[in-house]
Amino acid sequence: MTVKSLTWNQVNAWRLAQHGLSPRLKPGEIVEATVRACGIQAQLMSAAELALWARVDGLTQADVQAALWQEHTLVKTWAMRGTLHLLAASDLPLYVAARQVHDPRNWVAFFEYYGVSKKHMEAFLEAVPQVLRSEPMTREQLATIVADKVGSPELLYVVGKGGWGTSLKPSAWRGDLCFGPNQGRNVTFVNPSKWIGKWASVQPEAAFQEIVRRFLRAYGPDTPVNFSRWWDGGGGITAAKKVFKSIRDELEEVDVEGWKALALRSTLEPMQHFETSGVIRLLPLFDAYPLGIGRDVEPLLPKKFIRKVFRPQGWITAVVLIDGYMKGVWDYKTKGKQTVVKVEMFDSPTKQVRKGIEAEAERLGNFLNSKIVVEYVQG
Numbered sequence: 001m002t003v004k005s006l007t008w009n010q011v012n013a014w015r016l017a018q019h020g021l022s023p024r025l026k027p028g029e030i031v032e033a034t035v036r037a038c039g040i041q042a043q044l045m046s047a048a049e050l051a052l053w054a055r056v057d058g059l060t061q062a063d064v065q066a067a068l069w070q071e072h073t074l075v076k077t078w079a080m081r082g083t084l085h086l087l088a089a090s091d092l093p094l095y096v097a098a099r100q101v102h103d104p105r106n107w108v109a110f111f112e113y114y115g116v117s118k119k120h121m122e123a124f125l126e127a128v129p130q131v132l133r134s135e136p137m138t139r140e141q142l143a144t145i146v147a148d149k150v151g152s153p154e155l156l157y158v159v160g161k162g163g164w165g166t167s168l169k170p171s172a173w174r175g176d177l178c179f180g181p182n183q184g185r186n187v188t189f190v191n192p193s194k195w196i197g198k199w200a201s202v203q204p205e206a207a208f209q210e211i212v213r214r215f216l217r218a219y220g221p222d223t224p225v226n227f228s229r230w231w232d233g234g235g236g237i238t239a240a241k242k243v244f245k246s247i248r249d250e251l252e253e254v255d256v257e258g259w260k261a262l263a264l265r266s267t268l269e270p271m272q273h274f275e276t277s278g279v280i281r282l283l284p285l286f287d288a289y290p291l292g293i294g295r296d297v298e299p300l301l302p303k304k305f306i307r308k309v310f311r312p313q314g315w316i317t318a319v320v321l322i323d324g325y326m327k328g329v330w331d332y333k334t335k336g337k338q339t340v341v342k343v344e345m346f347d348s349p350t351k352q353v354r355k356g357i358e359a360e361a362e363r364l365g366n367f368l369n370s371k372i373v374v375e376y377v378q379g
Contacts, residue, residue: 003253003254003260004253004254004263004268005254005255005256006221006254006257006271006272007256007257008256008257008299008300008324009276010271010272010274010275011221011256011271011324012276012300012323012325013274013276013323013324014271014274015218015219015293015324016276016279016281016324018036018217018218019033019036019055019218019289020032020033020036020037020055020056021054021055021279021281022276022279022281024054024055024056024057025055025056025057026056026057026058027056027057027058027059028058028063030052030056030059030064030067030074031073031090033052033055033056034052034074034086034088034091035088035091036055036218037051037055037218037288037292038211038218038219038288039085039095039288040085041083041084041085041286041287041288041291042076042084042085042086043083043084043286044285044286047285047287048064048086048286049061049064050285050367051283051288052064052086053364053367054281054282054283054284054287059367060367068086068181069180069181072195072197073088073089073090074086074088075087075088075089075178075179075192075195075196076178077092077172077177077178077179077192078168078169079095080230080231080232080233081230081231081232081314082105082169083314089196090196090198092175092178092192092196093175093199093200093201093202094202094207094210094211095207095211096175097201097202097204097206097207097208098202098204098210098233099173099233100204100207101204101205101207101208101243102234102235102239103170103233103234105169105170105234107121107170108121110166110167111124111158111167114154114157114158114162115158116152116154116155117152120150120151120152120155123150123151123152124146124155124159125170125171125174125176127146127150128142128146128171128176128177129171129176129177129191130149131145131146132176132177132189132190132191132194133191133194134190134191134194134195135190136180136181136183136188136189136190137180137188137189137190138183138186138187138188138189139159139165139168139186139187139188140160140186142159142189143155143156143157143159143161144160147159168189175192175193175199176192177190177191177192178195180195205246209243209247211231212227212243212244212247213264215227215230215231215292216251216262216264216267217264217267218292219292219293220261220262220263220264220267221261221262221263222262222293222294223260223261224237224240224241224262225240226293226294226296227240228240229294230291230292230294244262250264250265250266251265252265252268257299259297259299276323276324277323278322278323278356279321279322279323279324280322280353280356280357280359281320281321281360282318282319282320282321282330282357282360282361283318283321284318285315285316285317285318287318287319289321290309290316290319290321290326291316295309295310300325300326301325302346305346308346308379317329317331318330320345320357322356327345327346328343328345328346328349329343329344330342330344334368334370337370337371338371338373339365339368339371339372339373340373340375341361341364341372341373341374341375342375342376342377343374343375343376344376344377344378344379345376346379349376354376357374361374
Protein backbone atom coordinates (compact mmCIF):
# COMPACT_ATOMS: atom_id res chain seq x y z
CA MET A 1 0.00 0.00 0.00
CA THR A 2 1.33 3.43 -0.96
CA VAL A 3 1.52 5.83 2.00
CA LYS A 4 0.49 9.37 1.21
CA SER A 5 3.20 11.98 1.80
CA LEU A 6 2.42 15.38 3.27
CA THR A 7 4.54 18.31 4.40
CA TRP A 8 4.25 20.06 7.74
CA ASN A 9 3.37 23.23 5.87
CA GLN A 10 0.30 21.49 4.40
CA VAL A 11 -0.72 19.91 7.71
CA ASN A 12 -0.26 23.10 9.71
CA ALA A 13 -2.15 25.16 7.14
CA TRP A 14 -5.02 22.66 7.24
CA ARG A 15 -5.17 22.68 11.05
CA LEU A 16 -5.05 26.46 11.24
CA ALA A 17 -7.93 26.70 8.76
CA GLN A 18 -10.02 24.10 10.58
CA HIS A 19 -9.59 25.99 13.86
CA GLY A 20 -10.59 29.32 12.39
CA LEU A 21 -7.10 30.63 13.04
CA SER A 22 -6.25 31.34 9.39
CA PRO A 23 -8.44 32.80 8.22
CA ARG A 24 -10.36 33.72 11.32
CA LEU A 25 -14.07 33.08 11.47
CA LYS A 26 -16.55 35.88 10.82
CA PRO A 27 -18.11 37.94 13.63
CA GLY A 28 -20.87 35.99 15.32
CA GLU A 29 -19.47 32.54 14.49
CA ILE A 30 -18.73 31.71 18.11
CA VAL A 31 -20.58 28.38 18.04
CA GLU A 32 -18.82 27.35 14.82
CA ALA A 33 -15.45 28.05 16.47
CA THR A 34 -16.39 25.86 19.43
CA VAL A 35 -17.56 23.02 17.19
CA ARG A 36 -14.42 23.13 15.03
CA ALA A 37 -12.06 22.99 18.01
CA CYS A 38 -14.01 20.05 19.51
CA GLY A 39 -14.69 22.13 22.60
CA ILE A 40 -12.93 25.00 24.36
CA GLN A 41 -11.22 24.22 27.67
CA ALA A 42 -12.76 26.43 30.34
CA GLN A 43 -11.45 25.88 33.84
CA LEU A 44 -10.37 29.51 33.46
CA MET A 45 -13.19 31.42 31.77
CA SER A 46 -10.86 34.27 30.86
CA ALA A 47 -8.71 31.79 28.90
CA ALA A 48 -11.79 30.28 27.23
CA GLU A 49 -12.88 33.74 26.11
CA LEU A 50 -9.42 34.38 24.65
CA ALA A 51 -9.44 31.02 22.85
CA LEU A 52 -12.60 32.17 21.08
CA TRP A 53 -11.14 35.66 20.56
CA ALA A 54 -8.20 34.05 18.75
CA ARG A 55 -10.60 32.41 16.29
CA VAL A 56 -13.46 34.86 15.78
CA ASP A 57 -13.17 38.38 14.40
CA GLY A 58 -14.98 41.13 16.25
CA LEU A 59 -15.66 39.00 19.33
CA THR A 60 -16.40 40.65 22.68
CA GLN A 61 -16.53 39.17 26.17
CA ALA A 62 -20.21 40.03 26.21
CA ASP A 63 -20.73 37.79 23.15
CA VAL A 64 -19.41 34.78 25.07
CA GLN A 65 -21.54 35.54 28.11
CA ALA A 66 -24.63 35.99 25.93
CA ALA A 67 -24.06 32.68 24.12
CA LEU A 68 -23.80 30.90 27.46
CA TRP A 69 -26.42 32.54 29.64
CA GLN A 70 -28.97 34.25 27.38
CA GLU A 71 -28.95 32.41 24.04
CA HIS A 72 -27.99 28.99 25.46
CA THR A 73 -26.05 28.16 22.28
CA LEU A 74 -22.97 27.25 24.33
CA VAL A 75 -22.88 25.15 27.48
CA LYS A 76 -20.25 24.85 30.19
CA THR A 77 -19.72 21.34 31.54
CA TRP A 78 -17.16 18.68 32.40
CA ALA A 79 -16.01 16.93 29.23
CA MET A 80 -12.68 15.62 27.89
CA ARG A 81 -10.15 14.59 30.55
CA GLY A 82 -12.73 15.42 33.22
CA THR A 83 -11.98 19.09 32.58
CA LEU A 84 -14.40 21.99 32.24
CA HIS A 85 -15.16 22.88 28.63
CA LEU A 86 -17.43 25.03 26.56
CA LEU A 87 -19.35 22.95 24.03
CA ALA A 88 -21.91 23.89 21.43
CA ALA A 89 -25.30 23.18 22.97
CA SER A 90 -26.29 21.24 19.85
CA ASP A 91 -23.22 19.00 20.33
CA LEU A 92 -23.81 18.18 24.00
CA PRO A 93 -25.88 15.01 23.30
CA LEU A 94 -23.07 13.73 21.06
CA TYR A 95 -20.38 14.16 23.72
CA VAL A 96 -22.63 12.72 26.42
CA ALA A 97 -23.35 9.64 24.29
CA ALA A 98 -19.67 9.09 23.46
CA ARG A 99 -18.84 9.25 27.16
CA GLN A 100 -21.12 6.27 27.80
CA VAL A 101 -18.77 3.92 25.91
CA HIS A 102 -16.21 4.04 28.74
CA ASP A 103 -16.16 5.63 32.20
CA PRO A 104 -12.69 6.21 33.63
CA ARG A 105 -13.71 6.49 37.29
CA ASN A 106 -14.72 3.98 39.94
CA TRP A 107 -17.57 6.12 41.19
CA VAL A 108 -18.70 3.61 43.80
CA ALA A 109 -15.29 3.78 45.50
CA PHE A 110 -15.29 7.57 45.28
CA PHE A 111 -18.67 7.95 46.97
CA GLU A 112 -17.94 5.23 49.54
CA TYR A 113 -14.83 7.16 50.55
CA TYR A 114 -17.20 9.90 51.72
CA GLY A 115 -19.54 7.45 53.42
CA VAL A 116 -22.15 7.26 50.65
CA SER A 117 -23.28 3.71 49.85
CA LYS A 118 -23.65 2.38 46.32
CA LYS A 119 -27.43 2.36 46.81
CA HIS A 120 -27.47 6.02 47.83
CA MET A 121 -25.04 6.94 45.03
CA GLU A 122 -27.37 5.41 42.45
CA ALA A 123 -30.34 7.16 44.04
CA PHE A 124 -28.42 10.43 43.92
CA LEU A 125 -27.69 10.04 40.21
CA GLU A 126 -31.36 9.37 39.54
CA ALA A 127 -32.43 12.35 41.67
CA VAL A 128 -30.24 15.01 40.00
CA PRO A 129 -32.25 15.36 36.74
CA GLN A 130 -35.48 15.30 38.75
CA VAL A 131 -34.34 18.11 41.00
CA LEU A 132 -32.64 20.32 38.42
CA ARG A 133 -34.73 22.36 36.00
CA SER A 134 -34.00 25.37 33.80
CA GLU A 135 -33.80 27.70 36.79
CA PRO A 136 -30.20 27.83 38.10
CA MET A 137 -29.57 26.16 41.45
CA THR A 138 -26.44 26.66 43.56
CA ARG A 139 -24.30 23.72 44.55
CA GLU A 140 -25.39 24.06 48.17
CA GLN A 141 -29.06 24.16 47.21
CA LEU A 142 -28.66 21.08 45.04
CA ALA A 143 -26.79 19.22 47.80
CA THR A 144 -29.45 20.03 50.40
CA ILE A 145 -32.36 18.89 48.24
CA VAL A 146 -30.81 15.66 46.93
CA ALA A 147 -29.46 14.66 50.36
CA ASP A 148 -32.95 15.02 51.79
CA LYS A 149 -34.61 13.30 48.82
CA VAL A 150 -32.22 10.34 48.91
CA GLY A 151 -32.06 10.14 52.69
CA SER A 152 -28.28 10.29 52.87
CA PRO A 153 -26.90 13.14 55.03
CA GLU A 154 -23.40 12.31 53.77
CA LEU A 155 -24.41 13.62 50.34
CA LEU A 156 -24.81 17.08 51.84
CA TYR A 157 -21.05 17.24 52.29
CA VAL A 158 -19.79 15.29 49.27
CA VAL A 159 -22.01 17.21 46.85
CA GLY A 160 -21.90 20.55 48.62
CA LYS A 161 -18.25 20.76 49.56
CA GLY A 162 -16.29 17.54 49.09
CA GLY A 163 -14.18 16.44 46.16
CA TRP A 164 -13.93 19.89 44.49
CA GLY A 165 -17.04 19.19 42.40
CA THR A 166 -15.92 15.69 41.37
CA SER A 167 -19.16 14.23 42.74
CA LEU A 168 -21.07 16.12 40.05
CA LYS A 169 -19.03 14.83 37.09
CA PRO A 170 -20.97 11.57 36.64
CA SER A 171 -24.21 13.58 36.40
CA ALA A 172 -22.60 15.91 33.85
CA TRP A 173 -21.35 12.94 31.80
CA ARG A 174 -24.85 11.42 31.87
CA GLY A 175 -26.21 14.69 30.47
CA ASP A 176 -28.15 15.45 33.64
CA LEU A 177 -26.27 18.58 34.72
CA CYS A 178 -24.38 21.56 33.29
CA PHE A 179 -23.40 24.96 34.61
CA GLY A 180 -25.70 27.94 34.89
CA PRO A 181 -24.65 31.57 35.44
CA ASN A 182 -22.83 32.40 38.65
CA GLN A 183 -24.78 33.93 41.50
CA GLY A 184 -22.14 36.18 42.98
CA ARG A 185 -19.29 33.83 43.92
CA ASN A 186 -21.52 30.77 43.84
CA VAL A 187 -21.60 28.47 40.80
CA THR A 188 -24.99 27.21 39.70
CA PHE A 189 -26.29 24.22 37.78
CA VAL A 190 -29.19 23.51 35.46
CA ASN A 191 -30.73 20.50 33.72
CA PRO A 192 -29.28 20.54 30.16
CA SER A 193 -32.40 19.14 28.48
CA LYS A 194 -34.46 21.94 30.04
CA TRP A 195 -31.75 24.57 29.53
CA ILE A 196 -31.03 24.02 25.84
CA GLY A 197 -34.49 22.80 24.89
CA LYS A 198 -33.57 20.07 22.40
CA TRP A 199 -31.93 16.72 22.95
CA ALA A 200 -31.27 14.41 20.01
CA SER A 201 -30.17 11.05 21.41
CA VAL A 202 -27.18 9.37 19.73
CA GLN A 203 -26.09 5.73 19.92
CA PRO A 204 -22.89 5.67 22.06
CA GLU A 205 -20.62 3.74 19.68
CA ALA A 206 -21.70 5.89 16.74
CA ALA A 207 -21.13 9.01 18.84
CA PHE A 208 -17.61 7.87 19.78
CA GLN A 209 -16.80 7.30 16.10
CA GLU A 210 -18.06 10.78 15.24
CA ILE A 211 -15.88 12.30 17.96
CA VAL A 212 -12.86 10.62 16.33
CA ARG A 213 -13.83 11.98 12.91
CA ARG A 214 -14.15 15.50 14.34
CA PHE A 215 -10.85 15.18 16.16
CA LEU A 216 -9.10 14.12 12.95
CA ARG A 217 -10.68 16.97 10.99
CA ALA A 218 -9.44 19.49 13.55
CA TYR A 219 -6.10 17.98 14.58
CA GLY A 220 -5.33 15.36 11.96
CA PRO A 221 -3.39 13.61 10.78
CA ASP A 222 -2.91 12.06 14.21
CA THR A 223 -2.54 8.81 16.11
CA PRO A 224 -4.75 6.74 18.43
CA VAL A 225 -2.25 7.41 21.21
CA ASN A 226 -2.67 11.18 20.96
CA PHE A 227 -6.44 10.88 20.63
CA SER A 228 -6.49 8.78 23.79
CA ARG A 229 -4.60 11.48 25.70
CA TRP A 230 -6.92 14.18 24.39
CA TRP A 231 -10.14 12.27 25.10
CA ASP A 232 -9.12 10.44 28.30
CA GLY A 233 -12.62 9.10 28.68
CA GLY A 234 -11.72 5.63 29.92
CA GLY A 235 -10.50 2.56 28.11
CA GLY A 236 -7.10 4.11 27.43
CA ILE A 237 -5.15 3.36 24.28
CA THR A 238 -7.00 0.05 23.82
CA ALA A 239 -10.33 1.84 23.41
CA ALA A 240 -8.73 4.43 21.11
CA LYS A 241 -7.26 1.76 18.83
CA LYS A 242 -10.59 -0.05 18.77
CA VAL A 243 -12.59 2.99 17.69
CA PHE A 244 -9.99 3.93 15.05
CA LYS A 245 -10.20 0.36 13.74
CA SER A 246 -14.00 0.59 13.58
CA ILE A 247 -13.72 3.42 11.00
CA ARG A 248 -10.60 2.12 9.25
CA ASP A 249 -12.35 2.27 5.86
CA GLU A 250 -12.46 6.06 6.27
CA LEU A 251 -8.79 6.41 7.23
CA GLU A 252 -5.50 6.43 5.39
CA GLU A 253 -1.96 6.25 6.66
CA VAL A 254 0.18 9.29 5.89
CA ASP A 255 3.82 10.25 6.23
CA VAL A 256 4.48 13.82 7.30
CA GLU A 257 8.18 14.32 6.73
CA GLY A 258 8.94 11.03 8.48
CA TRP A 259 6.15 11.15 11.09
CA LYS A 260 3.55 8.41 10.58
CA ALA A 261 -0.12 9.05 11.42
CA LEU A 262 -3.68 8.51 10.23
CA ALA A 263 -5.94 10.97 8.40
CA LEU A 264 -9.51 10.97 7.23
CA ARG A 265 -9.34 10.02 3.57
CA SER A 266 -11.85 12.77 2.76
CA THR A 267 -9.43 15.43 4.04
CA LEU A 268 -6.34 14.38 2.10
CA GLU A 269 -7.07 15.95 -1.26
CA PRO A 270 -7.99 19.39 0.12
CA MET A 271 -5.13 19.21 2.65
CA GLN A 272 -2.60 18.89 -0.17
CA HIS A 273 -3.73 22.26 -1.55
CA PHE A 274 -3.33 24.20 1.72
CA GLU A 275 -0.35 26.44 2.35
CA THR A 276 0.51 28.99 4.95
CA SER A 277 3.15 31.66 5.28
CA GLY A 278 3.73 34.12 8.10
CA VAL A 279 0.57 33.37 10.11
CA ILE A 280 1.23 34.58 13.66
CA ARG A 281 -1.27 33.97 16.45
CA LEU A 282 -1.24 34.47 20.21
CA LEU A 283 -3.03 31.51 21.75
CA PRO A 284 -4.05 31.70 25.42
CA LEU A 285 -3.56 29.38 28.38
CA PHE A 286 -5.03 25.89 27.88
CA ASP A 287 -5.80 26.53 24.22
CA ALA A 288 -7.28 23.61 22.31
CA TYR A 289 -4.71 23.81 19.49
CA PRO A 290 -1.46 22.87 21.31
CA LEU A 291 -3.39 20.51 23.57
CA GLY A 292 -4.87 18.64 20.61
CA ILE A 293 -1.72 18.30 18.51
CA GLY A 294 0.23 17.15 21.56
CA ARG A 295 3.75 17.45 22.85
CA ASP A 296 5.49 14.57 21.10
CA VAL A 297 5.96 15.86 17.55
CA GLU A 298 9.47 17.30 17.46
CA PRO A 299 9.11 19.65 14.44
CA LEU A 300 6.17 21.49 16.03
CA LEU A 301 7.76 21.90 19.46
CA PRO A 302 11.44 20.99 20.05
CA LYS A 303 11.94 18.72 23.06
CA LYS A 304 14.05 21.25 24.91
CA PHE A 305 11.05 23.62 25.04
CA ILE A 306 8.34 21.11 25.98
CA ARG A 307 8.39 22.13 29.65
CA LYS A 308 7.93 25.75 28.63
CA VAL A 309 4.54 24.88 27.13
CA PHE A 310 3.34 21.69 28.83
CA ARG A 311 3.83 22.21 32.53
CA PRO A 312 2.97 19.99 35.53
CA GLN A 313 -0.64 19.26 36.58
CA GLY A 314 -2.05 19.78 33.10
CA TRP A 315 -1.03 23.44 32.82
CA ILE A 316 -0.61 24.58 29.20
CA THR A 317 1.15 27.89 28.74
CA ALA A 318 -0.05 30.55 26.30
CA VAL A 319 1.93 30.09 23.07
CA VAL A 320 3.14 32.16 20.15
CA LEU A 321 2.11 30.17 17.10
CA ILE A 322 3.91 30.87 13.81
CA ASP A 323 2.64 28.93 10.79
CA GLY A 324 1.44 26.22 13.17
CA TYR A 325 4.76 25.86 15.01
CA MET A 326 5.03 26.71 18.72
CA LYS A 327 7.77 29.34 18.67
CA GLY A 328 7.41 31.05 22.03
CA VAL A 329 5.27 31.66 25.10
CA TRP A 330 3.57 34.75 26.44
CA ASP A 331 1.41 36.09 29.21
CA TYR A 332 -0.27 39.36 30.10
CA LYS A 333 -1.18 41.40 33.12
CA THR A 334 -3.68 44.25 33.23
CA LYS A 335 -3.31 47.04 35.73
CA GLY A 336 -5.65 49.96 35.49
CA LYS A 337 -6.08 50.92 31.84
CA GLN A 338 -2.84 49.29 30.68
CA THR A 339 -2.03 45.68 29.77
CA VAL A 340 1.56 44.49 29.58
CA VAL A 341 2.10 41.55 27.23
CA LYS A 342 5.36 39.71 27.96
CA VAL A 343 6.69 37.54 25.14
CA GLU A 344 9.46 34.95 25.43
CA MET A 345 10.54 33.63 22.04
CA PHE A 346 12.51 30.38 21.72
CA ASP A 347 14.65 31.97 19.00
CA SER A 348 15.45 35.59 18.32
CA PRO A 349 12.41 37.04 16.47
CA THR A 350 12.78 38.74 13.13
CA LYS A 351 11.39 42.18 12.49
CA GLN A 352 8.48 40.61 10.61
CA VAL A 353 7.69 38.28 13.51
CA ARG A 354 7.76 41.16 15.99
CA LYS A 355 5.40 43.10 13.75
CA GLY A 356 2.99 40.15 13.66
CA ILE A 357 3.11 39.66 17.43
CA GLU A 358 2.48 43.34 18.04
CA ALA A 359 -0.50 43.30 15.65
CA GLU A 360 -1.96 40.38 17.63
CA ALA A 361 -1.29 42.24 20.88
CA GLU A 362 -3.08 45.31 19.57
CA ARG A 363 -6.04 43.13 18.69
CA LEU A 364 -5.93 41.77 22.26
CA GLY A 365 -6.02 45.31 23.55
CA ASN A 366 -9.22 45.95 21.62
CA PHE A 367 -10.78 42.84 23.15
CA LEU A 368 -9.73 43.80 26.68
CA ASN A 369 -10.47 47.49 26.09
CA SER A 370 -6.98 48.26 27.35
CA LYS A 371 -3.82 50.02 26.18
CA ILE A 372 -1.19 47.41 25.24
CA VAL A 373 2.53 47.44 25.95
CA VAL A 374 4.62 44.57 24.50
CA GLU A 375 7.80 43.48 26.27
CA TYR A 376 10.21 40.81 25.01
CA VAL A 377 11.87 38.83 27.80
CA GLN A 378 14.61 36.20 28.01
CA GLY A 379 13.82 32.73 29.41
